Amino acid sequence: MLRGRMRSVVVRLSSIVLVSCATTAPRAVPPSLDAFGDRVPWAQVGDEAAQLLSGYLQVDTVNPPGNELLGAQFLAAALAKDGISAELQVVAPGRANLIARLPAQGPPVDKPVCLLSHLDVVSAEPSEWPASTPPLGGVITPDGFVWGRGALDMKGMGAVELMAFVLLKRLSVPLARDVILLAVADEEVDNTGMRALVDHKWGELDCGVLVNEGGLGLTNMLFEGQTVFPIAVGEKGSLWLKVWAKGEAGHGSTPVDTRAPGQLVRAIEAIAGLPTKATIHPAVYELLRRVGVHKGGFTGAVLQGRALVDLFVKGRLLAQPPSRAVMMDTCQLTGFEGKGSSPNVVPSAVAAIFDCRLLPGTSPERMLARLHERLKDLPQISVEVLQAFPGNESSWDDPFFDALARNVVRGRTDAVAGPVISPGFTDSIFARPKGVKAYGLVPFEVEGAELGSMHGRNERVSIANLRRGVEVLFRAVVETAGRP
Ligand SMILES: [Zn+2]
Numbered sequence: 001m002l003r004g005r006m007r008s009v010v011v012r013l014s015s016i017v018l019v020s021c022a023t024t025a026p027r028a029v030p031p032s033l034d035a036f037g038d039r040v041p042w043a044q045v046g047d048e049a050a051q052l053l054s055g056y057l058q059v060d061t062v063n064p065p066g067n068e069l070l071g072a073q074f075l076a077a078a079l080a081k082d083g084i085s086a087e088l089q090v091v092a093p094g095r096a097n098l099i100a101r102l103p104a105q106g107p108p109v110d111k112p113v114c115l116l117s118h119l120d121v122v123s124a125e126p127s128e129w130p131a132s133t134p135p136l137g138g139v140i141t142p143d144g145f146v147w148g149r150g151a152l153d154m155k156g157m158g159a160v161e162l163m164a165f166v167l168l169k170r171l172s173v174p175l176a177r178d179v180i181l182l183a184v185a186d187e188e189v190d191n192t193g194m195r196a197l198v199d200h201k202w203g204e205l206d207c208g209v210l211v212n213e214g215g216l217g218l219t220n221m222l223f224e225g226q227t228v229f230p231i232a233v234g235e236k237g238s239l240w241l242k243v244w245a246k247g248e249a250g251h252g253s254t255p256v257d258t259r260a261p262g263q264l265v266r267a268i269e270a271i272a273g274l275p276t277k278a279t280i281h282p283a284v285y286e287l288l289r290r291v292g293v294h295k296g297g298f299t300g301a302v303l304q305g306r307a308l309v310d311l312f313v314k315g316r317l318l319a320q321p322p323s324r325a326v327m328m329d330t331c332q333l334t335g336f337e338g339k340g341s342s343p344n345v346v347p348s349a350v351a352a353i354f355d356c357r358l359l360p361g362t363s364p365e366r367m368l369a370r371l372h373e374r375l376k377d378l379p380q381i382s383v384e385v386l387q388a389f390p391g392n393e394s395s396w397d398d399p400f401f402d403a404l405a406r407n408v409v410r411g412r413t414d415a416v417a418g419p420v421i422s423p424g425f426t427d428s429i430f431a432r433p434k435g436v437k438a439y440g441l442v443p444f445e446v447e448g449a450e451l452g453s454m455h456g457r458n459e460r461v462s463i464a465n466l467r468r469g470v471e472v473l474f475r476a477v478v479e480t481a482g483r484p
Pocket of ligand 1: 118
C-alpha cells in the first residue's frame with residue numbers, strides 16, 4: 001500500500017478528518033448510463049467477488065520474493081472465463097504485470113480509463129494468524145468476511161476492479177473510451193512492476209485517468225456519524241538519506257571533539273532544526289470545505305472558509321501527526337549505521353538514516369540544498385542519497401474524479417468524499433509524470449478493527465464492502481467511459 005504507510009491521509013483533527021461530497025456543479029449522468037448499474041444483480045456480484053478474492057488470496061505473492069506471475073496468471077484465467085484476453089509483461093523471472101483492455105466502440109473521445117492494483121502483498125507469519133483463517137487461506141467466514149493477507153492491501157481492490165471490468169463486457173456497455181485493467185508486481189518493495197509498465201508500456205497504454213489504492217472510507221473520521229472517503233489526488237515525494245560523520249578512530253578514554261559520533265549528533269541537531277513552514281494544501285481545504293457543507297451548522301461554516309480554517313482548524317491539524325505530515329516537508333530520523341567494536345572504541349565513521357518526505361512542489365534537489373546549508377559548518381559530515389524522487393499531484397477537476405466521489409457516497413446521507421494529499425506514495429507517483437490524472441480510492445468503508453487489520457495478522461474485508469466496491473467502480477467507469 002502506500003509507502004510511508006500513510007494509508008490515505010486520514011487527517012484527524014481531534015476527531016476531524018478529510019471528506020468531500022460533490023459540491024461543485026455536479027455533472028449530469030445520462031439516464032442511459034445509469035440504467036446499466038440498475039441492471040446488475042449486485043448481491044450476486046458481491047458473492048462472485050468474494051469467491052474470486054478467496055482464490056486470489058490463496059495465490060502466494062508475498063513480497064519478497066513476490067512471484068507475481070502466479071497472481072497475474074490467476075487474474076488472466078478469471079478474465080478468460082468472460083472471453084477477455086490479457087497480456088502478461090514479465091518484468092523479472094517469476095514476476096509479471098497484467099494488462100487487459102476493453103476497446104471503445106468507434107473513435108475514442110478521450111484517453112483510456114485505467115483500473116490499477118498491485119499483485120504483491122506484504123509478508124505474513126502464519127503462526128500468528130488465527131488457525132482457522134491463515135494468511136494464504138482465503139477463508140470466507142459465516143459472518144461475511146474474506147480473510148487473508150492482501151484482503152485490504154490490495155487484492156480486495158484488485159478483485160473489485162476485475163469484477164467491474166468484466167461487468168462492462170457482460171452487459172455490453174458501449175464505450176466511448178478504452179478501459180484498461182492493470183495489475184502490477186512489486187509495489188510493496190521496489191515498484192519494479194510499475195516502473196517497467198511506465199517505461200516500456202506507457203506508449204500504448206497512455207491512460208488519461210486511473211484509480212489505484214489510496215483513501216479508504218472511514219466511519220466517524222471527523223465527526224460522529226459521518227463517514228469520509230478521502231480520495232488521494234497527490235502524494236509526497238521521497239528523499240532517503242544516510243548522513244555520514246567521519247573522523248579519526250580512537251579510544252573512549254580520551255575524548256576528542258572531532259570524533260565521528262559527536263559530529264553526527266551535531267548534524268542530527270542541525271537537521272532537526274530545519275525551519276518548517278506549515279501550509280494547508282488546496283486539496284485539504286477542498287476536503288474540509290466539502291465536509292463543512294455536509295456537516296452544516298457553525299462547525300460546517302468554519303470548515304468552508306479558508307480564513308476560518310486557518311484561524312480555528314490549522315492548529316488542530318498541526319497537532320495530529322497524520323495531518324501535520326501533509327502540511328510540510330519532513331525529515332524523520334529512522335536509524336543509525338556504524339558502531340565501535342566495544343564501548344571503549346570510537347569508530348571512524350557512523351551514519352544517521354533519514355526518511356525525508358517532500359510536498360508536491362519541493363524537489364529533492366531543493367531539500368538537499370537546504371540540508372547542505374544547515375550542515376555547512378560541519379566539514380566532517382557528508383550526505384549519501386539512497387533514493388530521491390519528487391511528489392506530484394493531479395487536478396481533481398475531472399469527470400472521473402467526480403464520478404468516483406459521487407458514487408462512493410451514492411444513496412447515503414451520512415457520507416462525504418473529497419480530495420486529499422497522501423504523506424506516503426503508491427505506484428501512482430510513477431504514472432503522474434506521464435500526464436495521467438491518478439486518484440487513490442479503495443471504495444471500502446472500514447471501522448477501527450477492520451482498518452487496523454491491514455498488514456496485520458487478521459487482515460480481512462467484508463463481502464458487503466466488495467459488493468459495494470464493485471458497484472462504485474462500475475458506475476464510475478460507466479459514467480466516465482460509457483457512450484450514452
Ligand atoms: Zn498497497
